[in-house]
Amino acid sequence: MDFEALRGYLLSKPGAAEDFPFDRVSLVLKVGGKMFAIVATQKDPLWINLKCDPVRAEVLRDQYGAVQPGWHMNKRHWNTLVLDGSVPDEEIKMMIDDSYELVVRGLPKAKRPQ
Structure with a gap:
């Protein structure tokens, strides 16, 4: 999975927002103000937490x-996944879905996406 496909899938999650709060290379995806993914954009291959x-x-x-x-x-x-092609894209998407759902479940109801 390349960066654009990864970013697109992460941002397709309801309420997902991106930010660079730490530096210019660590893309953080949040829902309700809580992190569900961090992409190390300078790594080749990409890494995602x-x-x-x-x-x-x-x-x-x-x-x-x-x-x-x-x-x-x-x-x-937390896991770090190295996107070296050894993990199928569908499995990567499932890991992203799980991360997102874990974070959403932990949010107060008022902060959960509709």
């Missing part, structure tokens, strides 16, 4: 070499 259920995070790390404990994040709740 995604929130993940801790049990599922371990399963994904065992299944794919490109899925690692979250770089600069809580390693129990």
